[in-house]
Amino acid sequence: MPTTISKSYTFEAAHLLPNVPEGHKCRRLHGHSYEVWIEVSGELDPVFGWIKDFGDLSKIMKPIIDGELDHRYLNEIPGLENPTAEIIAQWLWKRVKPHLPGLSLVRISETCTSSCSFSE
Numbered sequence: 035m036p037t038t039i040s041k042s043y044t045f046e047a048a049h050l051l052p053n054v055p056e057g058h059k060c061r062r063l064h065g066h067s068y069e070v071w072i073e074v075s076g077e078l079d080p081v082f083g084w085i086k087d088f089g090d091l092s093k094i095m096k097p098i099i100d101g102e103l104d105h106r107y108l109n110e111i112p113g114l115e116n117p118t119a120e121i122i123a124q125w126l127w128k129r130v131k132p133h134l135p136g137l138s139l140v141r142i143s144e145t146c147t148s149s150c151s152f153s154e
């Protein structure tokens with residue numbers, strides 16, 4: 035029976051959206067406390083009774099979150115020249131999926147009330 039697990043990570047980063055009209059507030063340099071949720075779906079391992087060790091998720095996610103995104107200017111990262119939540123979610127998917135084949139969803143929040151989900 036397929037089951038899904040989730041784990042969240044946070045990072046702080048600056049960005050601006052270069053393609054929005056002059057005067058749009060997102061065109062000004064600003065920062066967010068981003069929250070990332072990943073979901074992994076699959077069958078339970080018959081011995082361990084889990085899909086995957088949560089610690090294994092962090093071994094994949096921490097180097098990306100802490101090493102590549104935290105306290106960065108996102109626009110400088112290849113692929114994130116226009117770092118909307120949608121594009122960051124897709125970027126994370128492409129970064130994580132090769133290391134985590136069971137990845138079924140990436141969700142990223144910029145604020146308490148705004149988030150984007152991506153899956154293929």
Ligand SMILES: [Zn+2]
Pocket residue numbers: 049060064065066144
């Ligand atoms: Zn923003």
